[in-house]
Amino acid sequence: MKKLHITGLGLLGGSFALAARQKFHELEISGWDTSEQNLKDAHTLGMIDKAQELPDEDVDLAIIATPADTLASLVSATLDKVGPESLVIDLGSTKSTICKALADHPKRKQFLAGHPIAGTEYSGPRAAFPELLDRKVMILCEMEKTDLHLKEKAYELFDALNLKLRFMEPDEHDKQLAFVSHLSHISSFMLGKTVLQKMEDDKNIFDMAGSGFASTVRLAKSSPSMWAPIFTENKDNILEALDGYIENLQKFRLKIDATSGEDMKSEMAEINSIRDILDLQS
């Protein structure tokens, strides 16, 4: 791999650039970001060698790492620009919309739909670090629609970055992610909001917050420009997850109100089984 282009030099795009740089010493990286400050930072941090909106025609890989609502047009414009030996990859957190939008593109074979399960609550190039992707899961969708030979170029990068590949259909991806990622962000944002509202009465309320609160509210620091489009694109699945969550909260509320200590205990003990599942992963 000789030439890499990255559109969107934030946490994810920037981390790909830094990690690729470490693994491929001769690599030439071009990149773009609509934020001038991000573009400047990306230069300073050594992420890109040159700033340009679209990749060179002979680019090996072009990675599009921008908010979900901008992906379809950017992937399309990038495909239009590149030559036959280039692969364009998106890293969006929803996969149905982008796959549908690209279905009839004449260069569909040169597109790969991906989603690395990696991130922090911070955003922008200064939040990026090369280890972000190390040993993380990379989901790939509609694999059969991408050219076999071009996929090898993607594998070369993914393997070098220690990404663990998983393959699933876009619909299945969006359903699962609504539950194990998108819902967590909503619960965290609303928890943050509830405590901020309370702070209007109790100025010092945060002094009493411990590590448990910090952990559950961490995602409320996340970028609104990134998350609002995800909530929109994956609306149906997210509403299903959110309705289930609200119903569970309301049922548990009844148990608290009824002072049903034993009921609460047995419900929580069942949920404790999540320990084994989470521990398996780490």
Added chain:
Amino acid sequence: MKKLHITGLGLLGGSFALAARQKFHELEISGWDTSEQNLKDAHTLGMIDKAQELPDEDVDLAIIATPADTLASLVSATLDKVGPESLVIDLGSTKSTICKALADHPKRKQFLAGHPIAGTEYSGPRAAFPELLDRKVMILCEMEKTDLHLKEKAYELFDALNLKLRFMEPDEHDKQLAFVSHLSHISSFMLGKTVLQKMEDDKNIFDMAGSGFASTVRLAKSSPSMWAPIFTENKDNILEALDGYIENLQKFRLKIDATSGEDMKSEMAEINSIRDILDLQS
């Protein structure tokens, strides 16, 4: 300080024992736990020198670190046993009930109501570690009701353990903790439940979970025996916090359903202000 007694040798009691042991080399520690296994583990881990249900009469400090619903009777029994030079401290996560229960005890002056803002999602002596309390906040309630000379003994321990003391009334404590601790546990348990329910359809759903999910659901590993009594004792404040939370979720749900991207963005951007507050603390 020569003699310390700890009732309840779990995460918190055990960590107090281990930390006190490091700071006071001549200290004799007695202790008790209703779980035989915990008592055995506490011996093995060097937390206690001898197992006994109640402290010696000449104990300096007796710390009661058991679930909230057992505190009043244990503190009372311990006060009845000890001599005039002993101080009894509870570490419960709710403070109104215990303070009311002890209000008319003839030895009220020998009792100190405390709550260290420290913990993890794990429980039992094997989860304890001496650094758990280091530089954590220790809330003390109804300070004026405790004997001045006996309080000095508590300060000696708290200072040695680098605890940062805060003083508040029990009602205020319980109100604030409902928002910044108890609500987080409920949100986390119910998030865990929602995803476990979904797992019945999608066996592999947890494979797709990233660090964001792990962070928001971490507290769902917590001990039901510890948390059910807290939800009961602090019911009114928790219901207020939970109702505010559910209302916020329902309102945000409407924005998702209406595809109100800009509305969602501006709401999340406001909540992002929690960044500065959380960063101040760490």
